[in-house]
Amino acid sequence: MRWGMENPFVVQVARLRRAPGTRWHEVRRGPVDPDGVISPRSPADSSVPDGAEVTADVVLESFLGGVMVTGTVSAPWQGLCRRCAVPVGGELDVPVRERFTEPGAAYGDPEDDEAYPIVDDALDLAPMVRDAIVLELPLAPLCREDCRGLCPECGADRNTDACDCVAPRDPRWANLDVLRSGR
Numbered sequence: 495m496r497w498g499m500e501n502p503f504v505v506q507v508a509r510l511r512r513a514p515g516t517r518w519h520e521v522r523r524g525p526v527d528p529d530g531v532i533s534p535r536s537p538a539d540s541s542v543p544d545g546a547e548v549t550a551d552v553v554l555e556s557f558l559g560g561v562m563v564t565g566t567v568s569a570p571w572q573g574l575c576r577r578c579a580v581p582v583g584g585e586l587d588v589p590v591r592e593r594f595t596e597p598g599a600a601y602g603d604p605e606d607d608e609a610y611p612i613v614d615d616a617l618d619l620a621p622m623v624r625d626a627i628v629l630e631l632p633l634a635p636l637c638r639e640d641c642r643g644l645c646p647e648c649g650a651d652r653n654t655d656a657c658d659c660v661a662p663r664d665p666r667w668a669n670l671d672v673l674r675s676g677r
């Protein structure tokens with residue numbers, strides 16, 4: 495899925511930057527990953543559903559040399575319970591506070607590689623939004639805290655099915671079993 499005519503996360507900031515200290519509230523929404531930059535590496539990985547709408551609700555404040563962006567990034571996410579593999583999902587709300595600066599500007603700090611770029615008096619919130627989401631996607635989601643998972647012997651979902659499999663033998667107890675059986 496690709497953006498249409500324009501990237502909804504690009505903000506023109508020439509007017510904002512005319513007077514340092516000026517603040518704006520911006521709410522931008524759209525699919526944030528039309529090129530699949532943060533698509534999951536494996537089907538088991540948590541991800542933002544393809545084409546899902548992501549929201550950046552932020553305040554932009556200009557300072558000499560750049561713009562500070564503070565607010566919240568919200569996105570739906572989906573994944574699989576790591577124990578029983580049922581689909582799980584929810585909504586991420588990620589706080590953000592990031593600087594955007596003009597690369598190479600006289601007042602800019604050339605070592606400031608943690609800032610996002612301002613190019614031609616515009617900044618693109620999408621890379622910041624993607625970075626915030628990638629850091630917060632649950633690595634090992636559970637359908638519920640006490641999910642009992644799948645039986646390693648027969649694959650039954652222990653949350654709903656009671657199977658008759660004996661718990662897998664712990665090798666540390668193997669000797670005891672031998673003693674018990676008298677062999």
Ligand SMILES: [Zn+2]
Nearest residue numbers: 575578637641
């Ligand atoms: Zn589960």
Ligand SMILES: [Zn+2]
Nearest residue numbers: 645648657659
């Ligand atoms: Zn079983």
